[in-house]
Amino acid sequence: MQYPEPISKLMDSYMKLPGIGAKTAARLAFFTIDMDEEDVTDFAKSLISAKRDLHYCSICGNITESDPCDICRDKDRDRSTILVVEDVKDVMALERVREYHGLYHVLHGILSPIEGTGPEDINIPSLLKRLQSEEVQEVILATNASAEGEATATYLSRLIRPAGIKVTRLAHGLSVGSDIEYADEITLLKAVEGRREI
Amino acid sequence: MFIQQLELTHFRNYEKAEVAFSKGINVFLGENAQGKTNLMEAIYVLAMARSHRTANDKELIQWNEEFARISGRVQKKHSSFPLDITISRKGKKAKFNHLEQKKLSAYIGNLNVILFAPEDLSLVKGAPNVRRKFIDMELGQISPVYLHHLVEYQHILKQRNQYLKQLAMRKATDLTFLEVLTEQLAISGAAVLKERFSFAKQLETWAQPIHQEISKQREELMIDYACSIVLTDPEDKEAIYTDLLNVYQDNQKRELDQGTTIAGPHRDDLKFFVNEKNVQTYGSQGQQRTTALSIKLAEISLMHELTGEYPVLLLDDVLSELDDNRQTHLLTAIQNKVQTFLTTTSLDGVKKNLLDAPKVFNIDQGNIETESE
Ligand SMILES: Nc1ncnc2c1ncn2[C@@H]1O[C@H](COP(=O)(O)OP(=O)(O)O)[C@@H](O)[C@H]1O
Ligand SMILES: [Mg+2]
Numbered sequence: 001m002q003y004p005e006p007i008s009k010l011m012d013s014y015m016k017l018p019g020i021g022a023k024t025a026a027r028l029a030f031f032t033i034d035m036d037e038e039d040v041t042d043f044a045k046s047l048i049s050a051k052r053d054l055h056y057c058s059i060c061g062n063i064t065e066s067d068p069c070d071i072c073r074d075k076d077r078d079r080s081t082i083l084v085v086e087d088v089k090d091v092m093a094l095e096r097v098r099e100y101h102g103l104y105h106v107l108h109g110i111l112s113p114i115e116g117t118g119p120e121d122i123n124i125p126s127l128l129k130r131l132q133s134e135e136v137q138e139v140i141l142a143t144n145a146s147a148e149g150e151a152t153a154t155y156l157s158r159l160i161r162p163a164g165i166k167v168t169r170l171a172h173g174l175s176v177g178s179d180i181e182y183a184d185e186i187t188l189l190k191a192v193e194g195r196r197e198i
Numbered sequence: 199m200f201i202q203q204l205e206l207t208h209f210r211n212y213e214k215a216e217v218a219f220s221k222g223i224n225v226f227l228g229e230n231a232q233g234k235t236n237l238m239e240a241i242y243v244l245a246m247a248r249s250h251r252t253a254n255d256k257e258l259i260q261w262n263e264e265f266a267r268i269s270g271r272v273q274k275k276h277s278s279f280p281l282d283i284t285i286s287r288k289g290k291k292a293k294f295n296h297l298e299q300k301k302l303s304a305y306i307g308n309l310n311v312i313l314f315a316p317e318d319l320s321l322v323k324g325a326p327n328v329r330r331k332f333i334d335m336e337l338g339q340i341s342p343v344y345l346h347h348l349v350e351y352q353h354i355l356k357q358r359n360q361y362l363k364q365l366a367m368r369k370a371t372d373l374t375f376l377e378v379l380t381e382q383l384a385i386s387g388a389a390v391l392k393e394r395f396s397f398a399k400q401l402e403t404w405a406q407p408i409h410q411e412i413s414k415q416r417e418e419l420m421i422d423y424a425c426s427i428v429l430t431d432p433e434d435k436e437a438i439y440t441d442l443l444n445v446y447q448d449n450q451k452r453e454l455d456q457g458t459t460i461a462g463p464h465r466d467d468l469k470f471f472v473n474e475k476n477v478q479t480y481g482s483q484g485q486q487r488t489t490a491l492s493i494k495l496a497e498i499s500l501m502h503e504l505t506g507e508y509p510v511l512l513l514d515d516v517l518s519e520l521d522d523n524r525q526t527h528l529l530t531a532i533q534n535k536v537q538t539f540l541t542t543t544s545l546d547g548v549k550k551n552l553l554d555a556p557k558v559f560n561i562d563q564g565n566i567e568t569e570s571e
């Protein structure tokens with residue numbers, strides 16, 4: 001038997017979300033039918049407003065309701081450093097720490113030819129433009145420790161260094177509170193490579 | 199090290215099985231197609247988190263079942279721990295000491311196995327990729343760091359080849375990015391090469407006297423890591439890195455035409471020489487067998503030297519393939535040291551006097567029965 005059309009349409013929408021296949025989509029769709037009308041309306045409204053009321057900041061690429069974003073407009077932040085991350089979630093994570101007071105730049109991706117992402121496909125040109133016009137002295141590259149993260153960081157440093165700007169990379173290694181004896185060999189290897197003088 | 203016990207659930211033709219093994223020799227006795235090789239495979243998977251027979255994990259799940267599970271307990275000199283592999287349609291989970299290991303490089307190496315099957319003769323005769331796989335498997339068990347570099351090398355190679363292809367088709371133009379990928383490839387490539395060279399050297403050191411003895415002093419074996427590029431000093435990682443970069447530099451024009459990485463560890467080979475003649479092309483079948491056997495036996499000693507423990511030996515249908523002299527060598531070499539599993543359809547062709555109190559298991563249509571002595 002085929003699904004009634006409203007169900008198939010809802011399933012089709014759910015399946016556009018990452019990690020959701022036909023089975024899960026069917027479960028979610030039938031669950032939605034049983035929800036309170038009010039909850040469903042709220043759900044639909046949130047979806048639309050998230051899309052309609054949020055934009056990417058034209059300066060840093062962070063997600064925001066107003067352009068430029070709060071961080072870019074904040075006069076108290078240190079305008080001499082820009083911290084470069086892969087996506088918006090990384091900005092949120094770093095902001096929760098409340099230790100970093102400079103500006104951000106969101107790449108919206110990472111260099112990976114097998115995924116079809118080359119230098120032209122991520123938010124690099126606007127970063128280079130910022131480096132010309134602003135009084136930036138340091139760029140901190142905070143892409144992940146994966147092979148792609150490293151390649152992206154190295155590539156960016158090739159582009160930025162000639163401009164005479166200091167480029168640094170976030171340290172990788174042992175996580176806080178972890179015992180050396182329980183760390184796997186690769187983490188240890190990276191930690192040893194990234195050691196510093198004290 | 200040795201495997202104390204093994205438990206299988208929905209693995210190949212085993213619905214459910216639980217066995218306790220001997221520290222010494224274990225014989226899986228049974229007709230064809232009863233599940234002897236499947237049992238060997240289960241032990242191999244427990245060690246390597248992958249099969250030696252198939253790249254598709256799902257084949258290991260018993261037909262019409264949802265998952266397959268292999269658990270075992272390993273005893274080492276100073277420790278004992280459980281290992282557990284579960285394969286479902288969604289993927290596989292590997293647990294060491296009850297804890298899931300997300301990185302397989304952290305799992306592999308806890309149980310070391312050496313497998314010797316008739317197709318291992320193709321180690322000498324077969325294509326270069328067979329020998330590269332051999333190095334990668336053996337070295338990977340001993341050195342998690344090697345495994346890490348290898349996985350990284352293969353991954354970056356894929357990225358670089360893809361980018362070269364895009365450049366070749368003029369879908370991309372940025373040569374600075376190519377340069378970054380090239381340097382990344384050379385870093386992990388250098389690490390891979392350095393370890394492979396030293397592995398080949400050590401393997402030769404151990405295999406030489408063994409080969410000499412089996413051949414009754416008539417043959418001298420030499421093993422050569424045949425690198426696709428010329429290295430100034432294979433013991434110096436920095437020097438290898440520079441050599442690799444130079445080769446990529448020289449090849450750049452051709453690579454941009456062909457859209458692929460021409461030279462590097464992924465194109466290398468291992469060469470065996472007996473009395474200075476390449477065994478692969480000029481060796482008799484007997485010499486090829488002796489070479490394969492010497493290498494397998496050398497691996498046992500090499501692993502012992504590097505890890506402090508003897509690996510577990512899996513002999514699938516090979517004993518009957520070897521003549522008396524070679525059987526005697528094999529069985530004397532492992533006696534009282536190496537936990538061994540061997541499969542056979544009958545004990546007739548096997549040198550019984552050398553099988554030191556073996557524990558025999560009768561394998562019949564996915565059932566394991568311990569034979570009472
Ligand atoms: N996924 C599977 N589920 C059930 N049976 C399987 C599966 N894979 C292989 N078999 C069965 O296992 C048997 C082969 O076992 P194998 O161990 O190779 O035999 P041998 O004892 O000759 O070494 C065959 O009967 C085959 O049908
Ligand atoms: Mg078999």
Ligand SMILES: [Zn+2]
Pocket residue numbers: 057058059060061062068069070071072
């Ligand atoms: Zn902003």
